[in-house]
Amino acid sequence: MCGIAGIVSSSDISKRLLQSITSLEYRGYDSCGMATHSKGCIEVRKNIGTVESVNSKEKFSQMSGSVGIAHTRWATHGDVSKRNAHPHTDSKNHLALVHNGIISNYNELRETLMKDGICFHSDTDSEVIAHMIASMQEKEGLDLEASFVKVLSEIEGSFAIAVISINVPGTILCAKQGSPLSIGLGEGTNFVGSDFNAFLPFTQSCIILDDGEYALVNERECIVKETSTCNPINKKVTEIPWEATMSDRGSFSHYMLKEIYDQPSTIKTALEIPRKELLNFANFIDSSSDCFIAGVGTTFYVASLGQYFFNDLADFFMPAISTDEFVHLVKPGPKSSLIVISQSGETFDTLNAVEYAKKNNVKTAGIVNVIGSTLVRTVDHCIMQGAGPEVSVISTKAALSQSVILFLISLELSLLKKKIDEKRVKEIRTQVLCIADLISEILDERSGFFHSFTQKHLEMRNWIFVGRGIYYPIALECALKMKEVTYLHAEGMSAGFLKHGTISLIDENVNTVVLIPPKEQEDLYNLTLNSVQEIRARGGFVLGIRFFDNNFPKDLLSDEIILPSVSTFQAPFLHLLSGQLLSYYMAVGLKRNVDRPRSLAKSVTVA
Structure with missing residues (x-):
């Protein structure tokens, strides 16, 4: 959840370190801080707030030191307070430490240290580690590395740790267990970071630490060792x-908007995945007696969308399950398999589901955005x-990319099962390619309409998104986007489910957004029409998102967003885009922090 960064160089590093931690802010932004070593002293500056706001008070770029x-x-x-902000130091200010993760046995360790007269200045589990290292150096006469390794053997839980000390100048000690950590390799400068964004502006070469490894990093080299034996690896x-430019916001006002505009390119990239890879994935599914698909948050809704793709195209039922519940719900059989979806490849609940699956001899597969991530190396x-990198906490282009890839895999599975032929596969793939142009058209010609549309509805505090069939998981995702970025109450549900309780909420104070299918999907279209009539009969306010040529009765809609005419294969992806744009412009109108919503983080790496 937190982001850690480190730099060791032959020259001053404060401005680069500030850039590094700014690049990691999507991992958490309650508070921040920096520590440098210069002239035999460690200086720490920290405070509550975003990196930008804290830097304006603490002047990070004025700190001196080459590490x-x-x-x-x-x-x-x-709590969120200056004293709980990182870095933390030992009692003598001889070392400073940053930590991402949770130390599960910190209470016992803290009590032991307090009995030895150690005074704590924070409520964090992380400060315990700093005092333990210093205590072992003083009491047991161990050097910094030996103390560090011994502490690693005594703490339990998940962690990525980086330490600097006056006793070993010009060196960063770091270690990984359950939380991501990589080391960027430069010329005369090396880097430590929770993910690649920490050092992407400076180098594209890195070493990815595995669990049970630690490293000594100086300006010239990086030595990685096994924690259990201290043997070099x-x-x-x-x-x-x-490229570093892929993480730039450019002329866009927010990363979320920039990443929405990236989506035509990400669709084309998905279509460039070799069909052999997609076919191998389809064979993986076909060889299973039962196959589950899972994610959490947005990726669970993507998985749910995939469930419909596989059912509709390949006549293959693949239940979608949230990874946080997978271990409680699924009793796998001898030929079960699990597909997981993750942007970061580091999500705790998803990794936990994969670990559970592997313990039960379940075959695992993943669709992942970040190379070298734990999930990539586990499945x-x-x-x-x-x-490409997704910087906004709100996932847009990664989710659409995952959805397209699942659709393409379902096509290959359909071909494998002889539900369609090669000619039809190529025709449908061409339609998928056209989605990129359709999205570009909407962004170029209609994004202003989304903006003006939301201005009319800024006073509305309650939103319900409904859809039938394949549009049901999209309704769930649209509602999640709305609540994530606007902080408004939003629910997503199937249109049929609405009348089983939730319809009691319908009145003039609730906006019901209805995802209307193309008219070619006659059954879904007619069922959606029935649901709209039920809402209107109770005085409900209906916002319809429809396609140009479906001639939905206008008297049933209080307001509408009209999308270009599309095929039934293309329609779900444009409804996904509509939910993104609607949420974005609502958040802008409400003056929310679009890229850094309160209480959220990009990569949830703790339980």
């Missing part, structure tokens, strides 16, 4: 296929999205 660490926090232990250097089979 430093930084942290941006999403609070887990202790030869690690593969990974080249990141992302048996993986397709990389190639959507």
